[in-house]
Amino acid sequence: MNEEETAGKSDFDSPWKEALEYYFPQFLELLLPEMHREIDWHRPHEFLDKELQQVVRDSDAGRRHADKLVKVFTLDGSETWVLIHVEVQGKADRRFNARMYRYYYRLQDKYPYQRLASVAILTDEANHQAIGYHEQQLWQTRLTFSFPVVELQHVGRDRQSLENSANPFAVIVLAQLEAHRTKGNDQDRLVTKFSLMKRLYQHGFTRVEVLELLRLIDWMLALPPALEEKLEAQMARFEEEIQMSYVTSFERIAEKRGNQGGRVELLFKLLTLKFGELPSDIEARLARAEVDEIDRWAERVLTANSLDEIFD
Numbered sequence: 001m002n003e004e005e006t007a008g009k010s011d012f013d014s015p016w017k018e019a020l021e022y023y024f025p026q027f028l029e030l031l032l033p034e035m036h037r038e039i040d041w042h043r044p045h046e047f048l049d050k051e052l053q054q055v056v057r058d059s060d061a062g063r064r065h066a067d068k069l070v071k072v073f074t075l076d077g078s079e080t081w082v083l084i085h086v087e088v089q090g091k092a093d094r095r096f097n098a099r100m101y102r103y104y105y106r107l108q109d110k111y112p113y114q115r116l117a118s119v120a121i122l123t124d125e126a127n128h129q130a131i132g133y134h135e136q137q138l139w140q141t142r143l144t145f146s147f148p149v150v151e152l153q154h155v156g157r158d159r160q161s162l163e164n165s166a167n168p169f170a171v172i173v174l175a176q177l178e179a180h181r182t183k184g185n186d187q188d189r190l191v192t193k194f195s196l197m198k199r200l201y202q203h204g205f206t207r208v209e210v211l212e213l214l215r216l217i218d219w220m221l222a223l224p225p226a227l228e229e230k231l232e233a234q235m236a237r238f239e240e241e242i243q244m245s246y247v248t249s250f251e252r253i254a255e256k257r258g259n260q261g262g263r264v265e266l267l268f269k270l271l272t273l274k275f276g277e278l279p280s281d282i283e284a285r286l287a288r289a290e291v292d293e294i295d296r297w298a299e300r301v302l303t304a305n306s307l308d309e310i311f312d
Contacts, residue, residue: 015219016066016086019172021047022212024070026169031150032119035082039072046071048081055106069107081114083107086121096120097134101145118147123176125153152176166203171196171213175220186227193221194234201242263294270301271310282307 020027024045028036039045052069066086074080083103087096104118122128132149135142156162156177162170174196182189196217200210223231264286271278289297300310 014066015216016172016176017068019169019216020066020068020084020086023169023172026167027172030165030167030169030173031121031155032148035117035119038074040075040077043073051107051111052083055110056103067103078115081107081111081116083116083118084121085119087123094130096131097145100147101134104145104147120147120149121152122149123152123180125180163199168205168209168213171200172216172220175217179220182221186223189221190223190227190231193217193223194231196221197231197235198238263291263298264289267294267298267301270298271307274301275307279307282311285311 025036025039025041028039048069048071052067056067066084068084070082070084072080072082085100085103100118100120104116107114107116120131122131128149128151132147134145137143152173155173159174162174178189178192178196182192197214200213205213268278268283268286271282286294297310304310
């Protein structure tokens with residue numbers, strides 16, 4: 001796979017949106033700790049996708065960014081909306097500040113009594129000294145707008161802290177940094193992806209967190225099929241060595257195969273419901289199965305009295 005194809009496959013903005021929804025408190029705790037400390041986390045936060053879409057309707061064509069609008073409550077009980085803008089692939093240029101202000105004033109115009117804060121997350125390696133401040137001036141009229149900017153490349157300078165962090169969002173930051181660093185170098189990406197995945201087993205994350213983080217890493221650090229197979233083999237050997245199987249071969253492959261993975265997962269659930277826990281050799285057969293085999297086995301589930309009648 002050449003660089004252009006790999007870049008097209010690495011769909012960065014979607015995993016960022018999902019990561020923010022799944023790990024919003026951890027995101028703020030890691031990257032904006034002062035803001036995190038002022039929010040009452042005993043009260044639920046809410047994502048306002050519909051309200052955001054009403055004001056962000058003319059994003060620059062071709063740019064890759066993730067926007068989220070989140071309702072939180074501060075410790076004094078005040079409702080506050082936080083607008084998060086993640087510039088994923090495009091470089092933040094001189095128009096970036098104006099665009100951040102435009103989103104802000106549109107929300108203020110539509111919801112005039114709502115407290116609002118804006119935050120920008122920049123992932124590229126460009127010089128961002130001019131980012132975070134917008135000013136308009138004519139004669140004695142002046143408008144200024146400033147907002148906090150988090151530069152992941154600066155955060156990544158203390159890599160050891162990220163690698164040792166028990167905050168799951170540190171994994172997302174590392175994956176994004178490595179996605180930029182290994183762009184166009186699939187062999188290097190294979191090495192770093194395997195390293196990131198192994199670390200998930202060493203931080204005491206729950207099984208659910210491991211599965212979610214594995215899926216996000218896989219999404220952000222896409223590899224050609226041949227190297228994905230190599231990675232799966234490496235992970236299988238690693239799990240055997242540490243005698244820990246958070247992720248079985250079935251689950252790992254099902255996550256990656258799209259429509260085929262969905263069929264495998266559905267068949268797995270049907271078999272488990274009817275016959276209970278499946279033997280390891282059956283799970284292995286499911287993991288290796290092709291689409292026509294999956295369909296053939298699925299047709300036999302309803303009438304079969306045993307696993308042997310399904311897997312001839």
